[in-house]
Amino acid sequence: MEHGLTEEQTRIYSEAFNDLDKNHTGAITPSELGVLMRTRGHTLSEEDLRDQAANSYGTVTLADFLTIIGKREQDVALQKKLADAYAVFDTDGSGFISVDLQSEFRTQMTTLGPNPFTKEEFDLFMSEYLAEAPVSAVSQHPAEEDGLMDYQEFIKLMLRKA
Incomplete structure (x- = not known):
């Protein structure tokens, strides 16, 4: 290729x-x-x-x-993969997923795949997300207060990391 x-x-x-x-x-x-x-x-x-x-x-x-x-x-192609991965956690199709300490998202990101995040790496990732997307453009809610991650902002952050 x-x-x-x-x-x-x-x-x-x-x-x-x-x-x-x-x-x-x-x-x-x-x-x-x-x-x-x-x-x-x-x-x-x-x-x-x-x-x-x-x-x-x-x-x-x-x-x-x-x-x-x-x-x-x-x-x-990467956006499609990220969207598919995000959809696994967005069970109600709202465009938001929970990122609290007990969330399935946190568990999956720190345990699955060939190179899962360490807990520290996941916490750093989430702090970057919260710093860059403090208020969702879609629902105008502060991510840090409600513990929800917005799909669009998640994809932007992941694409910068790729």
Whole structure:
């Protein structure tokens, strides 16, 4: 897997890039990159596009594109895995899970998998969560007071850790 993509993905994305590279220069502009990414279901922010333009001297090569799309595809796959894992604990589908000392979430995170959190690592993780997401954007509740973790904020924190 080159660029974190399967051979099939590499072929499909290379064809899409080459279709957009009408002059066959081997490069596209950052704005064309934005269009190409949108056609593949990924949106780049204006800041991402400015950064890409600055980093690539105004052009984006096929290798650049495959690296960018590969990272995005990996992020999507990781988000799916995290959502599936979160859903195990969100038994009522509310988007929130309990994180108190007796919670199943705490028990699972500190006992299962090849590299479970130690109790100290889990406590550090939770303190980071509470510091970064003190009030849920969805329900406007302070996480520290009610002991509930918001799915969206959990995913943001986990993606920064990945």
